[in-house]
Amino acid sequence: MVNTIDQIINVFDEQKIRKNEALISCSGVNVFYSDKQALFDVNLDIKEKEVTSLIGPSGCGKSTFLRCINRMNDVIETCSIEGLVKINGQDIYDPKIDVVELRAKIGMVFQKPNPFPKSVYENVAYGPRLHGMFINKSDMDKKVEESLVRAGLWNEVKDRLQEPGTSLSGGQQQRLCIARAIAVDPEIILMDEPCSSLDPIATAKIEELIDELKVNYTITIVTHSMQQAARVSQKTAFFHLGHLIEVGETENIFRNPINKQTEAYVTGRYG
Amino acid sequence: MSDHIVSSFDEELNEITDGLINMGALVLAALRSVEEILKNDDHNLAQKIIDNDLQINDLGQSIEIKAFNTLASRQPMAFDLRLVFSAVKMSLYLERCGDMCKGISKRILKGDLTEADSPNTIESLVTLTNRVYENLSLVLEDYAARTSEKSLEVWSSDNEIDSIYSDILMEILNNIKSKPEAIEALVPLFFIARYLERVGDQATNIAEVTHFIVTGEVLTDEKEIQIENETTF
Structure with a gap:
């Protein structure tokens, strides 16, 4: 219980200090697909409860980098990684790390909505059940509802919970995938071009959702839309040919980038 | 800076830039005419400035429409965004310069400069016109x-x-103090000086805009406020 002004200030300062610390810290990250190097010495810190956009031309390594954060690259046999990726100060490539647990803390949303061939309810309940989070039905019902509310989908599906997830529209399916990701209480949500297959209205709903989610989650998004990066993120990182060229406040990247390559890319001069 | 992948984007930006340069050239021509009418009390030339102002306004309007459409269709970023955003401000500043020249012309048409019997003041106004012309052409060259x-x-x-x-x-x-009977002929000179000083201010505004387009940095107006305080009459 906080009582005095001093205590309130201390709590505030602690939160501020915590907010200034990087939640995700990557240093000297190199990634190889067989003998082909896809990322070169990437050093990037991602702050807690901020949205960070990764931009760059196709094949620049931004999705590869995103997949380093939740060890999704592990499933690619030819892929190897060097360097350090820390989350909350913990090396996530430490052999002692439980990858299933790690991925529960880091939700991921893909380019194309990929609901399971199950009901809307089961899509959301699947993760918590897998991780043994809820035993009784009423708790699970609450979790499913809470996740769908947070994903901005509850009002649209509350009467269709038993219908297949695949029967929803593309935009609804993507929000269902976000509900599925947040149902296991992650700290981080990774989004790999989450709006590239959506119409402008569905895209706007996802962007609105990102704005709301950033209060509770740290979000990293790969996007090809410069305007989307400008709208949704506080930080933007520009990748080119596997190198992290520039990272900074989104406003600065789009208003007055330091690096000429960044300027050429964001203004559409890059060939 | 290299060309855009979409060449029509370059064409649109060039149209905006060229339009502003043309607009600036018209304003500079009007200022040269102001110099002439101050020297020769040429009422025909004063009327010409008033008539030509319409051309400056039309050009300004077409630049604003082009900038508006480019913002909507291209969603420019970085240098391009600064260029398009600033085009709207620049066209407004140049349009105001045109209005000031028109205002000077109207003042001159209403009276007779010779009645003021103030050759020194007229000479000073010509100096001021030249100085303002010089500043405006420098910033336009930079742009x-x-x-x-x-x-x-x-x-x-x-x-x-x-x-x-x-x-x-x-x-x-x-x-005015020494020749109170000439007050009606002298007051227009006061307004002419004010109009010219305002054109100078617009040249400074354009300098700020040009600096912002090129560097992305905003010049602070602390200095301006200080100057304003020092010279408030």
């Missing part, structure tokens, strides 16, 4: 070349224009 050195020079030297302006006001006041 066309996408450089900002001359703009910075102009931005820092606006106080010189303000100082000439203050001296002219003192001169007119002294004339």
